[in-house]
Amino acid sequence: MASVLVGMSGGVDSSVAAALLVEAGHDVVGVTMKLWGGDSDTGCCSVSDVEDARRVAQQLGIDHLVFNFTDDFDRHVVQPYVQAHIDGHTPNPCIECNRHLKFERLSTRAKLLGFDAVATGHHARVVADPSGQLRLARGADPAKDQSYVVHMLDGPGLEHSMFPVGHLHKSDVRAQAVRLGLRTASKPDSQDVCFITRSSGRAAFLGHRIPLRPGRVVDTAGVQVGSVDAIELVTIGQRKGLGLPGGGNPMYTLGVDIASATVTVGSPEELVRSGVVLVQMSWTHAAQEGTVKAQVSAHGVAQAAYARVTGEVVVVEWHVPQRQVAPGQSVVLYDETDTYVLGGGIASSISATPAAISPNT
């Protein structure tokens, strides 16, 4: 039996996570992090989500706390999110939230308060390999696996982390919630960035914080073929909203040059790259060069690649060339069996051809 602080977002996964911990006999306290002070539809931030979490905690007979981490969230998630758009990158705020809030801020406080572990409702697993080393593994439900968004956990972090629903399929999680009579049993999954509302969207959010500038859309020969209202909102690989004439072959965003406010578009073939360069790497254990499966989005399919470790940088060389990864996106490396997380990093804007990277630069 351990004392466990369980993060409760007000969703069904974390509700059942808390319930399973209680049933396992742990000393459990629930906590909802207030992260965002502004408008929100859902996801850890709205009053109705807090009420759901509190009511579930009451039903389970455990204490429920609310921690106000809005300052930290603004510093580590919202401001970098805005800055990434200024830089023409495509940020993943949910990953930065997990890194800085759930597994840094919350874990540190939990430790100070005397808790043995922090649990969340993520679909991921912490398992011991035959040598006894703890490893971060994909959740049991392939459709709901969230190991991608918690990939930044390292060895010590794994020791103090619990994912009580990671071994369950989503349907089983909901069945457990129904069995326990939890009010969150049929609550839909949250999908979107929690601090951006569906009604006003990303453009309005950023438009309040930074000037959004119109941009030219050109083909690879430099001929203007369309235009965009806000260069800061364009993402590598984007196809829609570029003001391109209908008909003809589909065109994709190949590059975004913020300085000249220019989007370059081209054919899908021109979007393909032989690899991607990762910066700000975190490793669950030691840095590890070799053949991996690499995943470039939360619900993407991992592709075979060779991960070359070059100082602080990792060059991922695809076995089969892949569409370019937008700078700012996280790329998570799994072992060859596509089961265990090895580490992850952020796609850089460095030219993604391995030849451009020399170990000496």
Added chain:
Amino acid sequence: MRTATAGYFDWAASTPMRPEAVDAMMPFLTEHFGNPSGAHGAARRAARALDESREIVAQALGAEPGDVVFTAGGTEADNLAIVGSIRSREYRAVCSAIEHHAVLDVVVANGGRVIPVDSSGIIDLEALEAALTPDVAVVSVMLANNEVGTIQPLRRITRLVSKRAPSAVIHTDAVQAVSWVDVADLARHAQLISISAHKFGGPKGVGALVVRRGTRVHPMLLGGGQERERRSGTQNVAGVVAMAAALHITVDEREREVKRVTALRDRLVDTMVATVPGVTETVDRDLKIAGNAHILVAGVENEALLFLLDRAGVCASAASACASGAMDPSHVLAALGVDRAAAFGALRLSLGFGSTDVDVDHLLGVLPGAIAQLRGN
């Protein structure tokens, strides 16, 4: 034996009901259930209880019975005071920066002016004077602050207002003051006074606004015209009876209680400041009510501290909670000039009529250890 309020240091948030108040209200929940507006025996019994209660409340607050408007609590009384005064004159409201949100938010929402305070929470009289233009309809300054306990110099404020904006009325939110100071005396020049029953041993959901004769408030609730058309809605007879009973005892024992609780509070704060490094008192004790202890604990986050105290059987408070239950950074401490980082270490320990030496001993037994744990030593 562990009582219901053992380790309870949140009397400024709410108090248990006094047994006398419970006893007084019970018959009006059962056999004397009548609507006081009716024309029969059951109604008359309710009306009599209401009239008697109105006299008790009026006397305790230095008002006439006809001045007392019963409301559904302090927030409603504050809202009625501000909105009712503005509407009647279509003018502006002015308040201090450390008012309870039930005043501050109403003033701000109506385009009013917010006056800064000094580092003790005392309103800046020069700034107030400058704000007192002829279009000011109401000046609202709380008698005692809910977070740091500061008592405002209401008499000096009154003189200023009568000199600069003679047509303005003065409202004082006395919700936190009733147990500790003589409201009848200190607020005798205020035309409007708010109180809330559950802060002094009455039930939640009942309060009163004193509206002195000659002062008009436009009603917010229209309907049956109860409370001399100033607050429609069938009166909460049982609640009002209980409030009057609790207020009567509170005023009766106030001098004794102030002495007793001052000694408890002083021992608590003196011990903390003397024995735990990095603990400072937010506001000078001479300037505040007896039931308030407010300290700043360096190097500690109060959210974490409250959790450890709660686990050790101590109920304390940090700042006002927002809708989600999270601690919001205190607007009161910001107004006092306490920087944001220091404000995260704020701890309010409020005492009341049930506080004892045993409670203080218990607190002093757990608070230093909790602080040390959070400081990592």
